[in-house]
Amino acid sequence: MSSTNKPTTTNTTTPEGVPGLLLGHSTPHPFSLIPLSSRSSVQRLLTTLLDPLLPFFSPLKSRIRIPGATAVRFDQTASEIEGLARPLWGLACLLAGGGEYEYKDWWIEGIRNGVQEEEGGEEFWGWPRDNDQRMVEMCPLGFALAVVPGLWEGLGERGQRGVERWLGERVNEKNMPNTNWLWFRVFANLGLKKNGGKFSQERLDADIEHLNTFYRGDGWSNDGPEGIHQMDYYSSSFAIHFLQLLYAKLAGEDEPERAAEFKKRAQIAALDLVHYYDKEGRAIPFGRSVGYRFAMVSFWGALAYADVELPAPLTWGMVKGIVLRHLRWWQTQDNIFSPAGTLTIGYSYPNMYMAENYNSPGSPYWACLAFICLAVPETHPFWTSSEEDPWPLIPAIKPLPQPGHIMSNLGGHCMLLSSGQACSYPMKGTHAKYGAFAYSSAFGYSVPPGCFTLEQYALASQLGFSDDGGEYWKTRRLSTSRLVTKENNPVLVSDWTPYPDVFVTTYLLPPTEAAPNWHLRAHHIRAEGGREVMTADGSFAILNERTPDGRYLDLYDPEKCEGTFPKLIGNYDLNTPEAWAPAKQGAFAVSRAGAVGIRALEIEKEGREAMLVNADPNSNLVESRTTIPTLQHRIKKGERWWYVTGIYAKPAGEGVAKESYLDGWERGPEVPGWLREVIEKGE
CATH class of the missing domain: 1.50.10 (Glycosyltransferase)
Structure with missing residues (x-):
């Protein structure tokens, strides 16, 4: 809202003469x-x-x-x-x-x-x-x-x-x-x-x-x-x-x-x-x-x-x-x-x-x-108190054992990593409200406006599985979790099963001072039955609007500091080579809300691909038009895979130049030694 806007509300009255309010186009409340x-x-x-x-x-x-x-x-x-x-x-x-x-x-x-x-x-x-x-x-x-x-x-x-x-x-x-x-x-x-x-x-x-x-x-x-x-x-x-x-x-x-x-x-x-x-x-x-x-x-x-x-x-x-x-x-x-x-x-x-x-x-x-x-x-x-005192001196990273969260105040926003919580009944969108891996003060969570394809499921900060070629998707809802310490850093571990014969163990690692805009998630997936599944690993959702006119984002333009990589293809038409990139190259989106991205950090076999999901409108709490950088893959019957995923997030804010939105993207985070050992042992 521009500070130059003038109140142009229309006053109405009830039969008793009580004033009412009618807001018109661009009218501030x-x-x-x-x-x-x-x-x-x-x-x-x-x-x-x-x-x-x-x-x-x-x-x-x-x-x-x-x-x-x-x-x-x-x-x-x-x-x-x-x-x-x-x-x-x-x-x-x-x-x-x-x-x-x-x-x-x-x-x-x-x-x-x-x-x-x-x-x-x-x-x-x-x-x-x-x-x-x-x-x-x-x-x-x-x-x-x-x-x-x-x-x-x-x-x-x-x-x-x-x-x-x-x-x-x-x-x-x-x-x-x-x-x-x-x-x-x-x-x-x-x-x-x-x-x-x-x-x-x-x-x-x-x-x-x-x-x-x-x-x-x-x-x-x-x-x-x-x-x-x-x-x-x-x-x-x-x-x-x-x-x-x-x-x-x-x-x-x-x-x-x-x-x-x-x-x-x-x-x-x-x-x-x-x-x-x-x-x-x-x-x-x-x-x-x-x-x-x-x-x-x-x-x-x-x-x-x-x-x-x-x-x-x-x-x-x-x-x-x-x-x-x-x-x-x-x-x-x-x-x-x-x-x-x-x-x-x-x-x-x-x-x-x-x-x-x-x-x-x-x-x-x-x-x-x-x-x-x-x-x-x-x-x-x-x-x-005559002044609003400075922001509290609180730890940048803090584990909260009771709610099963790891809190982060790095990277320009407050964020929590979460495991184990679930509503006592399967309410609408409960997997998005409790089962996502990360929740941000800058990039709100997304809920599904429909139940057909990734565009409608809007899997922000979630790992989805589909056994029907990508029409219906299952994510984490119920899980068992534990909070552990690795190399003096907190880690959340959860076990969950999207299908009775597909087993997942997820590790959530908070940002570090060296990479404040990144958090890591690692998934050990075991498809132990006769089921072949597609997977989709999503980053945060971000505003999908060009600054000049509000239309969908174009391919990233470093001069404008805005756009996506790879190219965002809308309306479910993904059979286009320029819409995909190698998973280790990753996918990102930059708009006036900041930047988010996702990149594969696999240390074993590779196979995933990067793209952007053009999420259905009104799926995100904060922005009505969003896109979700996503890694996709297909796991065959009986296969076991380790995914290691880096999630990038740098929100816009006071004093944050748009030229700096992708400053941390190229460097990327390090995969810690303890996680490498776990993967190498096949635990």
């Missing part, structure tokens, strides 16, 4: 126009998200039908309850911190009418069933009741009794998923408890004690019981750490030991979680529900809210910088809003391919968790 530095500027930022919702309230204010007629696995009423409840995270934090919002009474009226079943109950929310989505939305309501001055009183006696029944009596009798959801019932009871309402201390304690069984050590909780390995943003900012910290703040006087434990876990985890955010303010997209966008940074505001003592070397100026830089980066993502100014389902642009089956049009407003910083007093050092 008010969200993007607020310079962020102070508490008051973040307060204004929140109101730019709340204002566009006003025209979509129901007559009795108990629901918000956000534009977008997409269906989800739950009913339409629950979807519209989401529309009301999720923005309440931000509004509650604003009011708890002493801020004001002109239309706050609309939410109070909506809550009062939503819980009324008897007379005047035409907008009743409905009683929760087992595993009901309504239980999720009880969490922001319970939090708001606990922190917003006058909210309970504003409901009136009839509204209070309705909230007691809807929020407490019924939910305490129902089954809930054995995941972070249990925290939502905790906050339903806590909100009632803080106001003298009817609640269940027995259920509250039992839920917390069970949630404590998810704790694995090193500050990390799993999102589920034994047998599930899922440690994504739900373990930190979306739910578990976030809600532990809020609970420590709100119940700490009555439960000092429990509060101290939750704070201690957060102190430990902070030194791991800082690796997930880069100097540009971007977070690493990883796992499910990343459509919650800036909620990924809420952990840091919750630290301040809960008065956690920061572990060295972190300072409150650093934490403030993490939060504000993150929000500023989202201010540059012009395409996250609908024409009505509401948040869309997607990441950097509207995208249903990456959405979960529980993402209704109201779901993205879980992003309002990020505004927990507004509940932090203005006298707290989070706000009084």
Whole structure:
């Protein structure tokens, strides 16, 4: 977005005279126009998200039908309850911190009418069933009741009794998923408890004690019981750490030991979680529900809210910088809003391919968790730090045993190598959200918009197998993994089977100071049955647009510092010699987003070829048009192969000249001696 753009929004009004918003061609959203530095500027930022919702309230204010007629696995009423409840995270934090919002009474009226079943109950929310989505939305309501001055009183006696029944009596009798959801019932009871309402201390304690069984050590909780390995943003900012910290703040006087434990876990985890955010303010997209966008940074505001003592070397100026830089980066993502100014389902642009089956049009407003910083007093050092301190002095490479990650802060972006994680059920694109080898803050992961050919599978940072000539592809989803040390460096090893008779062992090696833009992956593949397979080993996906006109990239031009090698051939027509190159020569793509590439580093027999996959549009989270440098091969029945692959990535950024995008490409990384020995021994 150009800084010279002028706001040209069209104002609309509801029958009640409430202002709305209509965005036209090249129109900046008010969200993007607020310079962020102070508490008051973040307060204004929140109101730019709340204002566009006003025209979509129901007559009795108990629901918000956000534009977008997409269906989800739950009913339409629950979807519209989401529309009301999720923005309440931000509004509650604003009011708890002493801020004001002109239309706050609309939410109070909506809550009062939503819980009324008897007379005047035409907008009743409905009683929760087992595993009901309504239980999720009880969490922001319970939090708001606990922190917003006058909210309970504003409901009136009839509204209070309705909230007691809807929020407490019924939910305490129902089954809930054995995941972070249990925290939502905790906050339903806590909100009632803080106001003298009817609640269940027995259920509250039992839920917390069970949630404590998810704790694995090193500050990390799993999102589920034994047998599930899922440690994504739900373990930190979306739910578990976030809600532990809020609970420590709100119940700490009555439960000092429990509060101290939750704070201690957060102190430990902070030194791991800082690796997930880069100097540009971007977070690493990883796992499910990343459509919650800036909620990924809420952990840091919750630290301040809960008065956690920061572990060295972190300072409150650093934490403030993490939060504000993150929000500023989202201010540059012009395409996250609908024409009505509401948040869309997607990441950097509207995208249903990456959405979960529980993402209704109201779901993205879980992003309002990020505004927990507004509940932090203005006298707290989070706000009084006059400067955003420099980026934390953190290790360039750090292994994280609990999530099974190796974190890297080399090469101009934050990156994680991952092994072993998987969602507890085979959700849409789960192999891309958890099973890819690498995830980057600069180059988001890609999901399949279809299931036919590599263009649709979009195998960014994945190794795919096809036994039907390249129509259907299988990748890593479930695996067993281990974190080992080789020559004083961390290495992730995973074992997985794309087919019952094809076995793969993958080694993931992080970048080094000598080759900061490269990471290595080695695959030992054993086709031990009667199956012949094709393979496709993909690098990161990168923007596939020419700078002058946005058309697909041409063959690389060193004068323009843009293009691909070999030539990118679109529309599935790959029977062209210039589209292929020897695997040791590799393939790369350079655009205004930076450069990515892939090269074979085999030390035994060779056989792979390099090319570029013209990924189907809207497969990548960050860029809607991408290409993926890829190595392809065919493994015959009974063969064993070792692939050693170098993955190059250098993102664009402030102070990074386009002439330097390929500076590290020609040199390439060294294959370490220990890996050579493993390959030579045939292990």
